Amino acid sequence: MSLDTVVEDIRDEARARAEEIRAEGENRAEEIVSEAEADAEQIHEDREAEVEREISQEREQKLSSAKLEAKQARLGARRDVLEDVHEDVEAALADLSGDRREELTTALLEAAVAEFDDGDSLRVYGRAADQALLEDILTDYEDVTFAGERDCLGGVVVESTNSRVRVNNTFDSLLETVWEDNLKEISDRLFEAQ
Template sequence: MGLDAIVQEIKAKGKAEADKISGETYQEVSKIITEAESRAAKLKAAKQEAVRKEIERLRQQELSSAHLEVKRAMLNARKELLDEVYEKAKDSVGKLPADRNQKLLSSIIKKNENSNAKIYSRAKDTSAVKKLTKLNYAGEIDCIGGVLIENEDGTEYLDLRYDTILKNVSEKSLKQVSDILFG
């Protein structure tokens, strides 16, 4: 066997070995790439799902905020309307015709003057109140009408001012009025 034949045989064995290694390397690289692509796809899907969930959470949060804001605006509008109705009622009571006001004062005073000593009223009603009662007229008070009746030592009093009566009636009937106005 000649030297050329040995060299050819070594070259052939080397090429075969190189081809074998190259094939194994190609298979291993292909396997690594496939696994990497699979992991990348899974990671991408997980990230997309996380982003989708975050977007849905933010959407729900914004919707809830919007609903809350609408509710708050409606409640504020209702409160403003109820306040406006209360103020109009207060103005109407304050502008009662003199004869109706005097009848109302007379009724209030007669029912509450026993065991009391002093009475207060608004300036406009001073002369009418003095005529309607035997109580000592103690002075004027700032109100839309009505009277304040006090015992001798000033430790107890009856607040029968129209303002107070209207406020109490308004507080007690607020739900009923709200139901009537807003359903």
């Protein structure tokens, strides 16, 4: 073998090895580029999914907030309607007159007087406009006198001169008791279509 042949064989081997290294380098470069592209695609998909989650979450929060605001507005409107109804009932009670007012006042006075012992000296307070009515009704009772005005829609407040007992049978107190006891039913009737 001649030296030229050996040199040529070494060169061929070097070329083959260089070609092999270049091919491996290209393959590795392709793998790196492919992995980088896959990573970039995954990052893009992850970010897109994250943005979709954020959009969905914000949409849900805004929807929940809008629902809450609507519910609060509806409750506020219902409260306003209930207040209007309450005021209308108060006005109707204040406007009661004639026999109906006398019947109710008498019944409330009888119930209040029944709370005290026989022989107690009692004072009765009522609405200023009802003074004549109360004085007329009180003529049927012994030791029971009209003692003055009470700011109320009607009815009576009765107290004993002998003790600290006081019975509040005003239209106002009865209305509040009935109103509180039946508020759910009143609300249901007013808003049953909703």
